[in-house]
Amino acid sequence: MTSREAAIARAEAFVDEGRFEADLAARVAIPTESQVPEQFGELGRYQQELMAPAFEAMGFEHVTLDNPVPGRGPVLVARRIEDPSLPTVLLYGHGDVVRAVASEWESGRDPYLITREGDRLYGRGVVDNKGQHTLAMLALEALLAERGRLGFNAKFMIETGEEQGSPGLDALLAQHTDVFAADAFFGFDGPRKSFRRLDLNLGCRGGVFFALEVDMNRPGGLHSGHFGGVLPDAGIILAQALSTITTPKGRILVQDWLPQHVPNSVRAAVGDIVADPVEGMPQPDPEWGFTELSEHEKVLAWTSFIVLAMSAGNPDNPVNAVPSYAKATCQIRHTVDVPAEVFVPALRKHLDAHGFPHVGIDTDVGRDQFLASRTDPDDPWVQLFRRSIVATHGEEPNILPSSSGSNPSELFKARLGVPVVWFPSSYAGCNQHGPNEHGLMSLFREGIAAATGIFWDLGAGD
Secondary structure: OOHHHHHHHHHHHHHHOOHHHHHHHHHHOOOOEOOOHHHHHHHHHHHHHHHHHHHHHOOOEEEEEOOOOOOOOOEEEEEEOOOOOOOEEEEEEEOOEOOOOHHHOHHHOOOOOOEEEOOEEEOOOOOOOHHHHHHHHHHHHHHHHHHOOOOOEEEEEEEOOHHHOOOOHHHHHHHOHHHHOOOEEEEOOOEEOOOOOOEEEOEEOEEEEEEEEEEOOOOOOEEHHHHOOOOOOHHHHHHHHHHOOEOOOOOEOOHHHOOOOOOHHHHHHHHOOOOOOOOOOOOOOOOOOOOOOOHHHHHHOOOEEEEEEEEEOOOOOOOOEEOOEEEEEEEEEEOOOOOHHHHHHHHHHHHHHOOOOOOEEEOOOOOOOEOOEEOOOOOHHHHHHHHHHHHHHOOOOEEEOOEOOOOOHHHHHHHHOOOEEEOOOEEOOOOOOOOOOEEEHHHHHHHHHHHHHHHHHHOOOO
């Protein structure tokens, strides 16, 4: 057995012999619900009582950065700098979780008490994200135990606001660039697409939110018998305006919203993705949207437009009146190939050209936009991680140019100027934000082996 193999075997033993589960149980027991103001103190307790001592035991120093946004959780950054000439990797996890809503968990499960049923490990935060950063920390511990050093410099940040959209994180990165400075970002979060393959996720599509509004500026609802067919109907106008944005089968007609070019490296990566069907989920409709694109191209490498909600009058309690106001709340998901600032002006131009200058566009919809981000699949760091996974797992990983969900990738790319890679060890059916959140021990075991191999290969010699 080589030293690399021995380090991986040591890490796998942490899963097989109960160390991983024991560490995770202590972390799950702290109810770090960042969406619940009464639990604010638990965020700092998690970092100081559990995270800080664990990092100290591995020879890391640490600093806690208070969040510049009032009432939001702190960020702990642990650092082990072995030699300034060595490459530095910034590792990521988050300690906060969504509300547990214990009454909705099945079989009397306590969301803050880990329970094991076969391959499944239940508990709030088991996959999102306490299990995943526990996995990464134990991989580092296995490497240190076998090699005696990392062979690279590591910084490990644990934030506590991810489930709220990471408020204050951008400001912290700007104010403390030296604390976070690294040569690459390696995050531990998210679900895998396949049980056979591990994933490397290189960013996310961005989200642009807005509302389309038709306001006839009339006092109240006017009798449909007296005024129907005489006065403009806000609902009809809004429906007609929406109909100019896509075809009846969802193909986007606003040309400025669409990528003019998708890099060959992105097309190749998306074309090679292996994904498992998720039980209970609907099958994609091949006739919806851009039929010349595959499912993965539509979701990971293209623009999509969604009407999230719409209304005219009161659909649940209609009255016999001509609607004077109608509203549709909409979302665009897009890649870095179309800048976020293009979408709203292009829509304004499009609606005006189609005779709808009186349809308003409101971007103040109570939801922050999130930025698109993508590391090139051919980036040397991505390829290093890919080769390492092949050496450990014996199978090429999926390389996802963008995730189908949101993450703070672009904050790190823009502020630190580094490639961003995410390594998930969950799966799509894990119920990460719902009742009965669980992880699969088999995936954690594969993940810790691959992470240990990557850390070993990052080191400078044996």
